[in-house]
Amino acid sequence: MSFEVHDPTILANARQILDSVSSPKGMADAVLAAVSRNEEWRGKRCINLLAPEAPTSPTVRRLLSSEIGTRAAEGHIGRVNRWFAGTQYIDEVEALCVELLKQAFRCNYADHRLMGSMIGNMAIYHALVKPGDRVMTAAQPFGGHSSNRVDGPAGTRGVEIHDIPFDPVELEVDLDKFAEEAQRIRPKLVVMGMSMTLFPLPVAEMAKIMSAWGGQFVFDGAHQAGLIAGGQFQDPLKEGAAVLTGSAGKTFSGPQSGMIMWNDAALTKPITDAIFPALAATHQVNRVAALAVSAAEMIEFGKTYMAQIVKNAQALGKALEERGIRVLAAQRGYTRTHQVIADVKAFGGGLDVAHKLAEANIITNKNLIPGDTPADWDRPSGLRIGTIEATRLGWMEADMAQIAEFIARVLVKGEAVEQVRADVEAFRLPRQDFYYNFDNGYPAGVEKC
Numbered sequence: 001m002s003f004e005v006h007d008p009t010i011l012a013n014a015r016q017i018l019d020s021v022s023s024p025k026g027m028a029d030a031v032l033a034a035v036s037r038n039e040e041w042r043g044k045r046c047i048n049l050l051a052p053e054a055p056t057s058p059t060v061r062r063l064l065s066s067e068i069g070t071r072a073a074e075g076h077i078g079r080v081n082r083w084f085a086g087t088q089y090i091d092e093v094e095a096l097c098v099e100l101l102k103q104a105f106r107c108n109y110a111d112h113r114l115m116g117s118m119i120g121n122m123a124i125y126h127a128l129v130k131p132g133d134r135v136m137t138a139a140q141p142f143g144g145h146s147s148n149r150v151d152g153p154a155g156t157r158g159v160e161i162h163d164i165p166f167d168p169v170e171l172e173v174d175l176d177k178f179a180e181e182a183q184r185i186r187p188k189l190v191v192m193g194m195s196m197t198l199f200p201l202p203v204a205e206m207a208k209i210m211s212a213w214g215g216q217f218v219f220d221g222a223h224q225a226g227l228i229a230g231g232q233f234q235d236p237l238k239e240g241a242a243v244l245t246g247s248a249g250k251t252f253s254g255p256q257s258g259m260i261m262w263n264d265a266a267l268t269k270p271i272t273d274a275i276f277p278a279l280a281a282t283h284q285v286n287r288v289a290a291l292a293v294s295a296a297e298m299i300e301f302g303k304t305y306m307a308q309i310v311k312n313a314q315a316l317g318k319a320l321e322e323r324g325i326r327v328l329a330a331q332r333g334y335t336r337t338h339q340v341i342a343d344v345k346a347f348g349g350g351l352d353v354a355h356k357l358a359e360a361n362i363i364t365n366k367n368l369i370p371g372d373t374p375a376d377w378d379r380p381s382g383l384r385i386g387t388i389e390a391t392r393l394g395w396m397e398a399d400m401a402q403i404a405e406f407i408a409r410v411l412v413k414g415e416a417v418e419q420v421r422a423d424v425e426a427f428r429l430p431r432q433d434f435y436y437n438f439d440n441g442y443p444a445g446v447e448k449c
Protein backbone atom coordinates (compact mmCIF):
# COMPACT_ATOMS: atom_id res chain seq x y z
CA MET A 1 0.00 0.00 0.00
CA SER A 2 1.31 3.45 -0.86
CA PHE A 3 0.63 6.71 0.90
CA GLU A 4 1.21 10.14 -0.55
CA VAL A 5 0.29 13.41 1.09
CA HIS A 6 0.29 15.11 -2.32
CA ASP A 7 -2.71 15.03 -4.61
CA PRO A 8 -2.39 11.60 -6.28
CA THR A 9 -4.00 12.80 -9.53
CA ILE A 10 -1.44 15.56 -10.00
CA LEU A 11 1.44 13.17 -9.23
CA ALA A 12 0.01 10.65 -11.71
CA ASN A 13 -0.20 13.41 -14.30
CA ALA A 14 3.48 14.25 -13.73
CA ARG A 15 4.45 10.58 -14.16
CA GLN A 16 2.49 10.52 -17.39
CA ILE A 17 4.37 13.57 -18.68
CA LEU A 18 7.72 11.98 -17.78
CA ASP A 19 6.71 8.67 -19.41
CA SER A 20 5.58 10.44 -22.56
CA VAL A 21 8.92 12.09 -23.30
CA SER A 22 11.72 9.94 -24.58
CA SER A 23 14.72 11.36 -22.74
CA PRO A 24 15.89 13.02 -19.54
CA LYS A 25 16.38 16.18 -21.64
CA GLY A 26 12.70 15.97 -22.55
CA MET A 27 11.93 15.61 -18.86
CA ALA A 28 13.91 18.76 -18.08
CA ASP A 29 12.05 20.54 -20.88
CA ALA A 30 8.75 19.52 -19.29
CA VAL A 31 9.84 21.33 -16.13
CA LEU A 32 10.83 24.44 -18.09
CA ALA A 33 7.50 24.40 -19.90
CA ALA A 34 5.56 24.36 -16.63
CA VAL A 35 7.66 27.24 -15.30
CA SER A 36 6.96 29.23 -18.48
CA ARG A 37 3.24 28.59 -18.25
CA ASN A 38 3.28 30.00 -14.74
CA GLU A 39 5.31 33.03 -15.81
CA GLU A 40 2.91 33.78 -18.64
CA TRP A 41 -0.20 33.34 -16.50
CA ARG A 42 0.65 34.42 -12.94
CA GLY A 43 3.49 36.71 -14.04
CA LYS A 44 1.76 38.63 -16.81
CA ARG A 45 -1.98 38.02 -16.92
CA CYS A 46 -3.12 37.79 -13.30
CA ILE A 47 -3.95 40.31 -10.64
CA ASN A 48 -2.00 38.69 -7.80
CA LEU A 49 -3.56 39.62 -4.49
CA LEU A 50 -1.98 36.98 -2.25
CA ALA A 51 -1.07 38.70 1.00
CA PRO A 52 2.14 36.71 1.66
CA GLU A 53 3.56 37.21 -1.83
CA ALA A 54 5.64 40.04 -3.24
CA PRO A 55 7.26 40.71 -6.59
CA THR A 56 10.98 41.38 -6.33
CA SER A 57 12.75 44.12 -8.24
CA PRO A 58 14.54 43.20 -11.49
CA THR A 59 17.92 43.46 -9.71
CA VAL A 60 16.85 41.21 -6.85
CA ARG A 61 15.53 38.65 -9.33
CA ARG A 62 18.76 38.76 -11.28
CA LEU A 63 20.83 38.23 -8.13
CA LEU A 64 18.89 35.08 -7.35
CA SER A 65 20.60 33.36 -10.27
CA SER A 66 24.04 34.94 -9.75
CA GLU A 67 27.33 33.03 -9.58
CA ILE A 68 27.72 33.68 -5.88
CA GLY A 69 24.83 31.30 -5.28
CA THR A 70 26.93 28.38 -6.44
CA ARG A 71 29.51 28.94 -3.66
CA ALA A 72 29.54 27.17 -0.36
CA ALA A 73 29.77 29.24 2.79
CA GLU A 74 28.72 28.15 6.23
CA GLY A 75 29.15 29.49 9.71
CA HIS A 76 29.58 33.05 10.88
CA ILE A 77 31.20 35.81 8.83
CA GLY A 78 35.01 35.96 9.03
CA ARG A 79 38.26 34.20 8.26
CA VAL A 80 38.48 32.15 11.43
CA ASN A 81 34.75 31.53 11.82
CA ARG A 82 34.36 29.80 8.47
CA TRP A 83 35.33 26.26 7.66
CA PHE A 84 35.99 27.11 4.01
CA ALA A 85 38.69 29.35 2.53
CA GLY A 86 38.05 31.69 -0.39
CA THR A 87 35.10 33.42 1.17
CA GLN A 88 36.39 36.99 1.41
CA TYR A 89 33.88 38.44 -1.07
CA ILE A 90 31.12 36.31 0.35
CA ASP A 91 31.98 37.72 3.77
CA GLU A 92 31.71 41.19 2.28
CA VAL A 93 28.27 40.50 0.78
CA GLU A 94 26.99 38.91 3.98
CA ALA A 95 28.33 41.71 6.16
CA LEU A 96 26.65 44.26 3.87
CA CYS A 97 23.42 42.30 4.27
CA VAL A 98 23.66 42.24 8.07
CA GLU A 99 24.44 45.96 8.27
CA LEU A 100 21.68 46.86 5.79
CA LEU A 101 19.15 44.84 7.80
CA LYS A 102 20.23 46.64 10.98
CA GLN A 103 19.70 49.97 9.21
CA ALA A 104 16.38 48.96 7.68
CA PHE A 105 15.03 47.83 11.06
CA ARG A 106 16.89 50.38 13.21
CA CYS A 107 18.25 47.64 15.52
CA ASN A 108 21.56 46.45 16.96
CA TYR A 109 21.68 42.88 15.62
CA ALA A 110 20.27 41.04 12.62
CA ASP A 111 20.63 37.66 11.00
CA HIS A 112 20.13 36.78 7.36
CA ARG A 113 20.92 33.09 7.06
CA LEU A 114 17.66 31.23 7.44
CA MET A 115 15.58 30.36 4.39
CA GLY A 116 12.21 31.37 5.76
CA SER A 117 10.45 32.61 8.83
CA MET A 118 9.24 29.12 9.62
CA ILE A 119 12.86 28.24 10.40
CA GLY A 120 13.47 31.71 11.82
CA ASN A 121 10.80 31.01 14.40
CA MET A 122 12.29 27.56 14.98
CA ALA A 123 15.57 29.31 15.85
CA ILE A 124 13.74 31.41 18.44
CA TYR A 125 12.08 28.36 20.02
CA HIS A 126 15.49 26.70 20.01
CA ALA A 127 17.22 29.71 21.57
CA LEU A 128 14.72 31.00 24.12
CA VAL A 129 12.76 28.06 25.50
CA LYS A 130 13.27 24.44 26.42
CA PRO A 131 10.89 21.48 26.31
CA GLY A 132 8.10 21.82 28.87
CA ASP A 133 8.27 25.62 29.04
CA ARG A 134 5.03 27.51 28.60
CA VAL A 135 4.42 29.89 25.71
CA MET A 136 1.41 31.90 24.60
CA THR A 137 0.64 32.39 20.91
CA ALA A 138 -2.29 33.39 18.69
CA ALA A 139 -4.66 30.70 17.40
CA GLN A 140 -5.26 30.49 13.64
CA PRO A 141 -8.90 31.70 13.54
CA PHE A 142 -7.65 35.04 14.92
CA GLY A 143 -4.76 35.17 12.47
CA GLY A 144 -2.11 33.00 14.17
CA HIS A 145 0.36 30.90 12.21
CA SER A 146 1.29 27.24 12.48
CA SER A 147 4.94 28.13 13.12
CA ASN A 148 3.92 29.14 16.63
CA ARG A 149 1.44 26.34 17.21
CA VAL A 150 1.51 22.73 18.28
CA ASP A 151 1.70 21.39 14.71
CA GLY A 152 4.61 23.69 13.81
CA PRO A 153 8.16 24.53 14.98
CA ALA A 154 6.89 25.53 18.43
CA GLY A 155 5.25 22.13 18.82
CA THR A 156 8.37 20.24 17.73
CA ARG A 157 10.22 21.95 20.58
CA GLY A 158 7.89 20.31 23.08
CA VAL A 159 6.63 23.50 24.67
CA GLU A 160 3.23 23.87 26.28
CA ILE A 161 1.19 26.23 24.11
CA HIS A 162 -1.61 28.45 25.43
CA ASP A 163 -3.80 30.79 23.37
CA ILE A 164 -3.52 34.56 23.49
CA PRO A 165 -7.14 35.65 24.13
CA PHE A 166 -8.75 37.71 21.36
CA ASP A 167 -11.93 39.72 21.03
CA PRO A 168 -13.66 38.05 18.08
CA VAL A 169 -15.48 41.17 16.90
CA GLU A 170 -12.76 43.79 17.13
CA LEU A 171 -10.02 41.27 16.22
CA GLU A 172 -7.99 42.72 19.07
CA VAL A 173 -6.07 41.09 21.86
CA ASP A 174 -8.36 40.99 24.90
CA LEU A 175 -5.83 42.68 27.16
CA ASP A 176 -7.68 42.20 30.46
CA LYS A 177 -8.11 38.52 29.81
CA PHE A 178 -4.51 38.27 28.63
CA ALA A 179 -3.24 39.88 31.83
CA GLU A 180 -5.32 37.47 33.92
CA GLU A 181 -4.32 34.32 32.01
CA ALA A 182 -0.69 35.29 31.56
CA GLN A 183 -0.36 35.93 35.31
CA ARG A 184 -1.74 32.46 35.96
CA ILE A 185 0.26 30.68 33.24
CA ARG A 186 3.43 32.79 33.60
CA PRO A 187 4.69 31.92 30.10
CA LYS A 188 8.40 32.16 29.38
CA LEU A 189 7.59 33.56 25.95
CA VAL A 190 4.71 35.27 24.19
CA VAL A 191 5.07 35.05 20.43
CA MET A 192 2.74 37.35 18.55
CA GLY A 193 2.63 36.11 14.97
CA MET A 194 -0.27 37.16 12.78
CA SER A 195 -0.84 35.93 9.24
CA MET A 196 -4.16 37.72 9.21
CA THR A 197 -3.14 41.18 10.35
CA LEU A 198 -5.18 44.33 10.11
CA PHE A 199 -4.17 46.61 12.98
CA PRO A 200 -1.21 47.29 15.31
CA LEU A 201 -1.04 45.06 18.36
CA PRO A 202 -0.60 45.98 22.04
CA VAL A 203 3.07 45.03 22.15
CA ALA A 204 4.07 47.51 24.87
CA GLU A 205 1.20 46.49 27.17
CA MET A 206 1.81 42.77 26.73
CA ALA A 207 5.58 43.03 27.11
CA LYS A 208 5.09 45.03 30.32
CA ILE A 209 2.78 42.37 31.76
CA MET A 210 5.34 39.68 30.90
CA SER A 211 8.19 41.56 32.53
CA ALA A 212 6.70 40.89 35.99
CA TRP A 213 8.14 37.36 35.88
CA GLY A 214 10.93 37.88 33.38
CA GLY A 215 8.97 36.52 30.42
CA GLN A 216 9.95 37.70 26.97
CA PHE A 217 7.89 39.01 24.08
CA VAL A 218 8.71 38.01 20.50
CA PHE A 219 7.05 39.71 17.57
CA ASP A 220 6.80 37.38 14.57
CA GLY A 221 6.47 40.08 11.94
CA ALA A 222 6.53 37.74 8.95
CA HIS A 223 3.80 39.73 7.22
CA GLN A 224 4.49 43.20 8.60
CA ALA A 225 8.31 43.31 8.18
CA GLY A 226 8.19 45.72 5.23
CA LEU A 227 5.61 47.91 6.93
CA ILE A 228 7.80 48.00 10.05
CA ALA A 229 10.96 48.82 8.08
CA GLY A 230 9.05 51.51 6.16
CA GLY A 231 7.79 53.07 9.39
CA GLN A 232 4.14 52.42 8.47
CA PHE A 233 3.30 50.08 11.36
CA GLN A 234 4.28 49.85 14.99
CA ASP A 235 7.97 49.31 15.80
CA PRO A 236 7.91 46.18 18.00
CA LEU A 237 11.55 46.34 19.10
CA LYS A 238 11.03 49.91 20.36
CA GLU A 239 7.84 48.88 22.16
CA GLY A 240 9.38 46.10 24.23
CA ALA A 241 9.72 43.05 22.00
CA ALA A 242 12.99 41.24 22.65
CA VAL A 243 13.09 39.78 19.14
CA LEU A 244 11.51 40.56 15.79
CA THR A 245 11.37 37.81 13.18
CA GLY A 246 10.21 38.37 9.63
CA SER A 247 9.83 36.89 6.17
CA ALA A 248 11.63 38.88 3.49
CA GLY A 249 9.24 37.65 0.80
CA LYS A 250 6.08 39.28 2.17
CA THR A 251 5.68 43.07 2.57
CA PHE A 252 9.48 43.43 2.69
CA SER A 253 9.36 42.52 -1.01
CA GLY A 254 12.67 40.69 -1.16
CA PRO A 255 13.66 37.06 -1.79
CA GLN A 256 11.93 34.50 0.41
CA SER A 257 14.12 34.47 3.53
CA GLY A 258 13.91 34.51 7.28
CA MET A 259 15.19 37.59 9.08
CA ILE A 260 15.83 37.87 12.82
CA MET A 261 16.38 41.20 14.53
CA TRP A 262 17.16 42.03 18.19
CA ASN A 263 18.82 44.67 20.37
CA ASP A 264 20.12 42.90 23.49
CA ALA A 265 23.70 41.60 23.29
CA ALA A 266 22.78 38.79 25.70
CA LEU A 267 20.54 37.26 23.02
CA THR A 268 23.24 37.13 20.36
CA LYS A 269 24.82 33.87 21.41
CA PRO A 270 21.65 31.81 21.96
CA ILE A 271 20.09 33.03 18.71
CA THR A 272 23.17 32.63 16.54
CA ASP A 273 23.98 29.23 18.10
CA ALA A 274 20.51 28.12 17.03
CA ILE A 275 21.13 29.39 13.49
CA PHE A 276 24.58 27.81 13.15
CA PRO A 277 25.28 24.98 13.64
CA ALA A 278 21.72 23.97 14.58
CA LEU A 279 19.53 25.04 11.64
CA ALA A 280 21.68 26.24 8.74
CA ALA A 281 24.95 25.12 7.19
CA THR A 282 25.33 26.53 3.66
CA HIS A 283 22.89 29.35 3.31
CA GLN A 284 22.25 30.40 -0.33
CA VAL A 285 24.57 33.38 -0.73
CA ASN A 286 22.66 34.41 -3.87
CA ARG A 287 19.58 34.82 -1.65
CA VAL A 288 21.66 36.75 0.88
CA ALA A 289 22.91 39.15 -1.84
CA ALA A 290 19.35 39.61 -3.06
CA LEU A 291 18.18 40.20 0.52
CA ALA A 292 20.87 42.86 0.98
CA VAL A 293 19.70 44.76 -2.11
CA SER A 294 16.05 44.50 -1.09
CA ALA A 295 17.01 45.98 2.31
CA ALA A 296 18.64 48.91 0.49
CA GLU A 297 15.44 49.27 -1.56
CA MET A 298 13.42 49.37 1.67
CA ILE A 299 15.69 52.06 3.11
CA GLU A 300 15.25 54.23 -0.01
CA PHE A 301 11.67 53.46 -1.12
CA GLY A 302 10.10 51.75 1.91
CA LYS A 303 8.29 54.70 3.43
CA THR A 304 6.47 55.74 0.24
CA TYR A 305 5.92 52.18 -1.02
CA MET A 306 4.53 50.88 2.28
CA ALA A 307 2.33 53.95 2.82
CA GLN A 308 0.76 53.34 -0.61
CA ILE A 309 0.29 49.64 0.15
CA VAL A 310 -1.80 50.61 3.19
CA LYS A 311 -3.74 53.31 1.32
CA ASN A 312 -4.49 50.82 -1.44
CA ALA A 313 -5.69 48.20 1.05
CA GLN A 314 -8.02 50.74 2.68
CA ALA A 315 -9.33 51.81 -0.72
CA LEU A 316 -9.87 48.20 -1.76
CA GLY A 317 -11.78 47.43 1.47
CA LYS A 318 -14.06 50.40 0.92
CA ALA A 319 -14.61 49.61 -2.75
CA LEU A 320 -15.50 45.98 -2.00
CA GLU A 321 -17.93 46.98 0.75
CA GLU A 322 -19.59 49.51 -1.60
CA ARG A 323 -20.15 46.68 -4.05
CA GLY A 324 -21.89 44.39 -1.56
CA ILE A 325 -18.99 42.29 -0.29
CA ARG A 326 -18.74 42.37 3.50
CA VAL A 327 -15.28 43.37 4.72
CA LEU A 328 -14.08 42.85 8.28
CA ALA A 329 -13.38 45.85 10.53
CA ALA A 330 -15.31 48.30 8.35
CA GLN A 331 -16.04 50.28 11.52
CA ARG A 332 -12.30 50.84 11.98
CA GLY A 333 -11.45 51.77 8.41
CA TYR A 334 -10.81 48.16 7.29
CA THR A 335 -7.07 47.92 7.82
CA ARG A 336 -3.74 49.49 8.76
CA THR A 337 -1.72 46.92 6.80
CA HIS A 338 -1.48 45.41 3.31
CA GLN A 339 -4.44 43.11 4.00
CA VAL A 340 -8.18 43.22 3.60
CA ILE A 341 -10.32 40.36 4.90
CA ALA A 342 -13.67 39.74 3.24
CA ASP A 343 -16.40 37.54 4.68
CA VAL A 344 -17.52 35.59 1.61
CA LYS A 345 -19.73 33.05 3.30
CA ALA A 346 -22.71 34.45 1.38
CA PHE A 347 -20.89 33.69 -1.89
CA GLY A 348 -20.05 30.08 -1.06
CA GLY A 349 -17.13 30.45 1.36
CA GLY A 350 -13.42 31.14 0.94
CA LEU A 351 -12.39 27.94 -0.85
CA ASP A 352 -14.91 28.12 -3.68
CA VAL A 353 -14.66 31.89 -3.99
CA ALA A 354 -10.85 31.83 -4.24
CA HIS A 355 -10.98 29.18 -6.97
CA LYS A 356 -13.71 30.97 -8.86
CA LEU A 357 -11.77 34.24 -8.77
CA ALA A 358 -8.65 32.40 -9.95
CA GLU A 359 -10.61 31.36 -13.05
CA ALA A 360 -11.00 35.07 -13.69
CA ASN A 361 -7.21 35.53 -13.13
CA ILE A 362 -7.66 37.13 -9.72
CA ILE A 363 -5.50 35.34 -7.13
CA THR A 364 -6.48 35.37 -3.44
CA ASN A 365 -6.69 32.82 -0.65
CA LYS A 366 -9.28 31.32 1.63
CA ASN A 367 -8.91 32.34 5.26
CA LEU A 368 -10.30 31.40 8.63
CA ILE A 369 -12.13 34.27 10.28
CA PRO A 370 -13.61 34.68 13.76
CA GLY A 371 -16.67 32.46 14.06
CA ASP A 372 -15.10 29.66 12.02
CA THR A 373 -14.36 26.50 13.97
CA PRO A 374 -11.59 23.93 13.43
CA ALA A 375 -14.18 21.93 11.47
CA ASP A 376 -14.26 24.79 8.95
CA TRP A 377 -10.49 24.59 8.41
CA ASP A 378 -10.65 23.44 4.76
CA ARG A 379 -13.72 25.52 3.91
CA PRO A 380 -13.50 28.72 5.95
CA SER A 381 -15.73 31.77 5.53
CA GLY A 382 -13.06 34.35 4.79
CA LEU A 383 -11.03 35.58 1.87
CA ARG A 384 -7.66 37.28 2.42
CA ILE A 385 -6.66 39.91 -0.09
CA GLY A 386 -3.31 41.73 -0.16
CA THR A 387 -2.09 44.81 -2.02
CA ILE A 388 1.68 44.24 -2.22
CA GLU A 389 2.02 43.33 -5.91
CA ALA A 390 -0.83 45.62 -6.96
CA THR A 391 1.09 48.49 -5.34
CA ARG A 392 4.50 47.57 -6.69
CA LEU A 393 3.00 47.63 -10.18
CA GLY A 394 2.45 51.32 -9.54
CA TRP A 395 -1.30 51.07 -9.00
CA MET A 396 -3.15 53.59 -6.88
CA GLU A 397 -6.52 53.96 -5.13
CA ALA A 398 -8.49 54.31 -8.40
CA ASP A 399 -7.04 51.01 -9.59
CA MET A 400 -8.26 49.37 -6.38
CA ALA A 401 -11.82 50.39 -7.28
CA GLN A 402 -11.33 48.72 -10.65
CA ILE A 403 -10.06 45.53 -8.97
CA ALA A 404 -13.04 45.55 -6.58
CA GLU A 405 -15.30 45.89 -9.60
CA PHE A 406 -13.72 42.80 -11.24
CA ILE A 407 -14.25 40.84 -8.00
CA ALA A 408 -17.85 42.05 -7.66
CA ARG A 409 -18.63 41.12 -11.26
CA VAL A 410 -17.71 37.51 -10.45
CA LEU A 411 -19.21 37.26 -6.96
CA VAL A 412 -22.09 39.70 -6.76
CA LYS A 413 -23.24 40.13 -10.34
CA GLY A 414 -22.56 36.51 -11.29
CA GLU A 415 -21.00 37.41 -14.64
CA ALA A 416 -19.31 34.64 -16.61
CA VAL A 417 -15.69 34.24 -15.47
CA GLU A 418 -14.46 34.15 -19.09
CA GLN A 419 -15.76 37.66 -19.67
CA VAL A 420 -14.20 39.03 -16.48
CA ARG A 421 -10.95 37.21 -17.25
CA ALA A 422 -10.74 38.91 -20.63
CA ASP A 423 -11.13 42.32 -18.99
CA VAL A 424 -8.63 41.45 -16.22
CA GLU A 425 -6.08 40.50 -18.88
CA ALA A 426 -6.72 43.72 -20.80
CA PHE A 427 -6.11 45.63 -17.55
CA ARG A 428 -2.99 43.72 -16.53
CA LEU A 429 -1.10 42.93 -19.74
CA PRO A 430 -0.02 46.50 -20.55
CA ARG A 431 1.31 46.98 -17.01
CA GLN A 432 4.34 44.82 -16.28
CA ASP A 433 6.93 47.03 -14.53
CA PHE A 434 7.62 46.91 -10.82
CA TYR A 435 8.41 50.20 -9.09
CA TYR A 436 9.83 51.34 -5.75
CA ASN A 437 13.29 50.00 -6.64
CA PHE A 438 16.54 51.30 -8.16
CA ASP A 439 15.66 49.80 -11.56
CA ASN A 440 12.44 51.70 -12.20
CA GLY A 441 12.20 54.28 -9.41
CA TYR A 442 8.79 55.61 -8.40
CA PRO A 443 5.64 55.18 -10.51
CA ALA A 444 4.57 58.19 -12.58
CA GLY A 445 2.95 60.79 -10.36
CA VAL A 446 4.33 59.39 -7.08
CA GLU A 447 6.91 61.32 -5.12
CA LYS A 448 9.04 60.20 -2.25
CA CYS A 449 7.30 60.94 1.04
Ligand SMILES: *Cc1c(COP(=O)(O)O)cnc(C)c1O
Pocket (backbone or CB within 6 Å): 052, 115, 116, 117, 118, 119, 121, 144, 145, 147, 193, 194, 195, 220, 222, 223, 246, 247, 248, 256, 257, 258
Ligand atom coordinates in the same frame (compact mmCIF):
# COMPACT_ATOMS: atom_id res chain seq x y z
C1 LIG B 1 4.23 33.39 6.64
C2 LIG B 1 4.42 33.31 8.09
C3 LIG B 1 5.48 32.59 8.64
C4 LIG B 1 6.36 31.70 7.81
O1 LIG B 1 7.16 32.42 6.96
P1 LIG B 1 7.98 31.74 5.77
O2 LIG B 1 8.95 32.82 5.40
O3 LIG B 1 6.98 31.42 4.71
O4 LIG B 1 8.66 30.52 6.29
C5 LIG B 1 5.69 32.67 10.01
N1 LIG B 1 4.87 33.37 10.80
C6 LIG B 1 3.81 34.06 10.31
C7 LIG B 1 2.94 34.83 11.25
C8 LIG B 1 3.54 34.02 8.94
O5 LIG B 1 2.49 34.68 8.46
